[in-house]
Every structure is written in C-alpha cells, then in structure tokens.
Amino acid sequence: MVSYTMLFITSVYMLVAAVIAIDFLERRALREEFDRAAKSKSFLIYLRVFKVLMEAAVLWLIIAFFGQILMGWISI
DSSP, rough: EEEEEHHHHHHHHHHHHHHHHHHHHHHHHHHHHHHHHHHHHHHHHHHHHHHHHHHHHHHHHHHHHHHHHHTTEEEE
C-alpha cells in the first residue's frame, strides 16, 4: 500500500519532470527564433545555460530521492 506522502511527493516530482520536458520541447521548436534573439542580446545565452543547469540539478535531485528510498535511507 502506497502512503499518501509518497503519492504527493511522486505527483509533485512528476509535474516538475513534465514541465522540464515541455520546456525542452519548446526550446527545440523555437531554436531559430532564439538564435536570432540571442545575437542581439547576449545575456540570453547565459540565461539559457543557467536554466539548463537548474533543470539538470532538479532531475538529479528527483533521481537521488528515489534512490535513497530504494537504499533504505529514507522511509515513507
């Protein structure tokens, strides 16, 4: 039986992962427009790199959380 805490945490993590996936797909679809805008405003490149690093960190935290549950370090 799955506890409500685990269900809540999993649903939040799934929503975050869905938002990251949608952002990735949007970035691929608008690549030409972004490249055109990045030529005029160079800070957009740094903003994009920072955003990608944040998304990678969030995905790593999600994977690490479930790994800690599987290893028994966190009990829910």
